[in-house]
Amino acid sequence: MAKTLKKLVSCVILDPDGTLLNTGKTPLEAAAAVVEEYGLPCGKNEFLSELYPVFSAQLCNIKPLPGANRLLKHLSGHGVGEIFSVIVGGDEVTSGKPSPEIFLEAAKRLNREPSSCLVIEDSIPGVTAGKVAGMEVVAVSSVPKQTDLYTPVADEVINSLLDLQPEKWGLPPFPDWIEGTLPTEPWYIGGPVIKGFGRGSKVLGIPTANLSTEDHLSLLSEHPSGVYFGWAGLSTRGVYKMVMSVGWNPCFNNTEKTIEPWLLHEFNEDFYGEELRLLIVGYIRPEVNFSSLESLIAKIHEDRRIAEKALDLPLYSKHKDDPYLNSSLHNESNHA
Numbered sequence: 001m002a003k004t005l006k007k008l009v010s011c012v013i014l015d016p017d018g019t020l021l022n023t024g025k026t027p028l029e030a031a032a033a034v035v036e037e038y039g040l041p042c043g044k045n046e047f048l049s050e051l052y053p054v055f056s057a058q059l060c061n062i063k064p065l066p067g068a069n070r071l072l073k074h075l076s077g078h079g080v081g082e083i084f085s086v087i088v089g090g091d092e093v094t095s096g097k098p099s100p101e102i103f104l105e106a107a108k109r110l111n112r113e114p115s116s117c118l119v120i121e122d123s124i125p126g127v128t129a130g131k132v133a134g135m136e137v138v139a140v141s142s143v144p145k146q147t148d149l150y151t152p153v154a155d156e157v158i159n160s161l162l163d164l165q166p167e168k169w170g171l172p173p174f175p176d177w178i179e180g181t182l183p184t185e186p187w188y189i190g191g192p193v194i195k196g197f198g199r200g201s202k203v204l205g206i207p208t209a210n211l212s213t214e215d216h217l218s219l220l221s222e223h224p225s226g227v228y229f230g231w232a233g234l235s236t237r238g239v240y241k242m243v244m245s246v247g248w249n250p251c252f253n254n255t256e257k258t259i260e261p262w263l264l265h266e267f268n269e270d271f272y273g274e275e276l277r278l279l280i281v282g283y284i285r286p287e288v289n290f291s292s293l294e295s296l297i298a299k300i301h302e303d304r305r306i307a308e309k310a311l312d313l314p315l316y317s318k319h320k321d322d323p324y325l326n327s328s329l330h331n332e333s334n335h336a
Contacts, residue, residue, distance in 0.1 A: 006155060007136055008170035009118040011085075012075055013106050018122040019140055019161075020068040022222075066184075066224055067161030074166070074174055086110055097125035100133035107133070118169050120161075127154050138164065142224060143248070159286035160224035181310045182283040186230075187223070188324055189216055189259065190277035204297055207267070208245075208260040209276055220246065220257050225287040228280045229307035230316075232263050233325030235275035240265045242278060243307040247287040262300075264308055277325050281316050 014020055086109040093101040107114045119130035119137045130137035131153055139154035140161060141147045150157045158164055162182060167173040176182060193209045209232075213220060225247025232242035244261040261278055284303055290296040310316055 004168065005170060006168045008116070009136055010116045011107075011110050011112050011118070012171075013103055013117050013119045013130075013135070015119075015121050015123075015126050018065075019120055020064060020072075022063050022065050063222070065161065066222070067164065070174070070176070071161050071164065074172070097123070098128040098132065100129045103130055103133040103135060107135070118171075120164070121154075124149060124153070136169065159226060162224060162226070162283055163286045178315065179310050179313065180284065180306045181229070181316075183315060184228075184281065184283050186319060186322075187219070187280050188278065189219060189280070190275070191215060192273050193271055193276050195272050204293075204300065206262055206297070206300055207270075208262050209271070211259045211261070211276065211278075213257055213259055216259070220259070225257065227284040227287070227303050229282050229284060229303075229310065230278060230280040231311070231320050231322070231325055232261055233277040233279075234263075234271060235277075237271070237274075239320055239325050241308055241311045243284070243303050244278065244280065245287070262304065264304060277327075279319055279322050279325055281319050282310065 086106060088102055088106045088109065090096060090102065093099075093105055095101045103117070103119060104114060107117050110117075114134040115136075117133075117135040119126070119133075119135045120140065121127045121130055121137060122140045122142070127137050127139045127150055137154045137156075139150035139157045141150050141157055141159065147157045147159075156168070165173070189211065191211045194212050223246060227243065227245055229241075229243045231239055233239045241264040242261050243264065244259065246259055247257055261276070284306055288299070290299065311320075
């Protein structure tokens with residue numbers, strides 16, 4: 001992991017919508033979109049007042065994005081401030097983003113100079129607002145193909161909060177990385193091994209056992225693209241170490257997220273159609289667009305070495321005996 005110090009900061013300013021929480025549109029934005037789309041004979045505020053009970057009922061379904069709780073606990077635990085020392089609402093300023101007003105107000109209430117603040121944002125207007133305010137800005141782009149939109153403005157672009165390196169900004173580093181891996185809450189996915197890709201073996205010389213994404217769209221939306229690892233169970237063969245790519249694979253210009261596990265074992269034959277169960281226990285790195293096929297292949301083999309070594313650690317090896325790896329996939333929904 002890179003350790004280059006970019007700039008010392010003393011506080012972090014976060015925009016919860018889309019950065020910490022998987023909220024999608026705000027209620028007002030959603031109301032405006034519906035009014036415009038259907039040409040309703042009322043304004044967005046009037047429409048929202050009718051629907052507000054519905055939006056309120058959905059608040060319990062909002063989930064923190066990957067790495068959000070980890071970041072908040074880390075910052076508050078190291079004295080950077082209690083979780084949210086100050087809160088500034090959009091209704092407390094006169095101009096919305098890309099105006100810097102809301103960030104400048106936050107800095108004022110924190111009694112900090114703007115130049116000592118680090119903004120973490122997910123939107124182009126938010127990133128722009130942070131820079132206009134004179135602050136350092138990390139942009140969180142959930143789709144690797146969209147990173148170019150942020151690069152000209154943000155000081156750094158990351159795929160998810162899992163990839164944030166606080167030490168780059170003079171803040172305490174996360175203490176939870178182990179042997180180049182980040183332990184995660186275990187998650188489960190499975191199905192029959194499908195044909196139709198073949199690139200792993202033919203182009204990269206790496207035999208991936210691909211799974212269909214159709215039955216797992218909701219689960220995949222909860223996890224950032226990147227390289228993960230864990231254990232793989234084949235219905236008739238056993239349990240094996242596994243490293244897995246989840247994402248769009250920019251090298252091949254995929255149009256949708258794919259699941260491409262590499263079982264770290266030498267098989268004498270393919271096993272298309274066999275039932276494959278995956279238990280993911282950790283994260284290695286974000287998805288990256290490599291400059292050459294050779295550099296991609298080298299990185300994939302480095303991922304393999306990291307995963308193989310890490311899976312021997314008790315923290316990860318204990319999951320090899322998880323009943324899911326040897327049980328019927330009909331029970332898979334109980335784990336998702």
